Amino acid sequence: MVSIAIMGHGVVGSGVAEILLTHKQKLFARLGEEIYIKKVLDLREFPDSPIADRFTKDFEEIINDLEIRVVVEVMGGLHPSYEFVSRCIKAGKSVVTSNKELVAAYGAELLALAKENNVNFLFEASVGGGIPIIRPMNQCLVANIVDEIAGILNGTTNFILTKMIEDGMQFADALKLAQELGFAEKDPTADIEGHDACRKICILASLAFGKHVYPDSVHTEGITKITLEDVKYAEKFGCVIKLIGRVKKLNNNKIDIITAPMLVPLKSQLANIDNEFNGIMVRGDCTGDVVFYGKGAGKLPTASAVVADIVDCCQHLKKRRFLFWTDGDGSNIINVSESVFAMYVRVKGRDAVVKAEGIFGSIQSLSTHGGDRAAFTTKAMTYSEFTEKINKLASDGVEILSTIRIGDL
Known part of the structure; x- marks a missing residue:
């Protein structure tokens, strides 16, 4: 039997508990051991829950329980999620989370901490909910x-x-x-x-x-x-x-x-x-x-991805899954001004398309009627070049109503 704790009993947390309880036999067949929910951390009371006796308001009960090997963080937000997750990893407990804000802000740090303590930090549900990615x-x-x-x-x-x-x-x-x-x-x-x-x-x-x-x-x-x-x-x-x-x-x-x-x-x-x-x-x-x-969201789809990570952690209690990246300082990211896209532009003004052709060169007009409103698309260019040209168009008396990138997808 592998004992786990769930921190948070909201939409996703209650879904995780539900799947672990209703799919107990299937998960036992896959893992060869029972996944036992020993503690659920939440400030609220849930007297009608089938595991009502396992709720606690005190995080210390989780961190100090040596039998709890895997902790699920589904509280959301950065604090106290970050502090709780960090302490769990340092205490030798693997952590599973659906918290994209946490992973986006502290992913490199928490992965390094997990490596140092030979435990896992998994977050399949943080992107795409129930979609495996x-x-x-x-x-x-x-x-x-x-x-x-x-x-x-x-x-x-x-x-x-x-x-x-x-x-x-x-x-x-x-x-x-x-x-x-x-x-x-x-x-x-x-x-x-x-x-x-x-x-x-x-x-x-x-x-x-x-x-x-x-x-x-x-x-x-x-x-x-x-x-x-x-x-x-x-x-x-x-x-x-x-x-x-x-x-x-x-x-x-x-x-x-x-x-x-x-x-x-x-x-x-x-x-x-x-x-x-x-x-x-x-x-x-x-x-x-x-x-x-x-x-990409929802109670059971997201909980499904969380449970998959729980099973993965239970299968690798004494070894790490290779999931890792190093910290970054942004030096590998180009400035948005250098990014290249064709652009869609919606405008208002007399002779707007003619003026746009004079500034952008080859464009495709999307207008099918007269009047002072029009739209057109440009060829691909850097965003800085586009900004320079669109500012010039605006200074020529054309009101820029909307600009949207065209994805080469």
């Missing part, structure tokens, strides 16, 4: 040199954009619906401003390229400025708008990483991933494009 990248795709990773990494924003695309809903109405259905939090800032997706692409980039990528090193944009006009123009261009986290390996051993809305061509495998679903494309030199698809 960390383990496949670390094991199944190990023979590949990863050239690029791009993904729809946030189900809330994907649901909102799907409603705008398919049902013609305004952004505010789609967000309200997402909140009513439980896809968006009461405070949706982390989702709609791109911070959640940024943390996830940072974790994937750290894993793929071996150096920790911190979220504050990544240019991040959300979807709050996307309008139905943008959606309709994107359709004319044969694209849909998605919030994309993308990292690309460059020839100089640096990486180009960004989180931002992008026009995704309909031919892309990411274009048809709708509603609350996530999709992650890994482009390897041997495999080509491999796409992972599924529910």
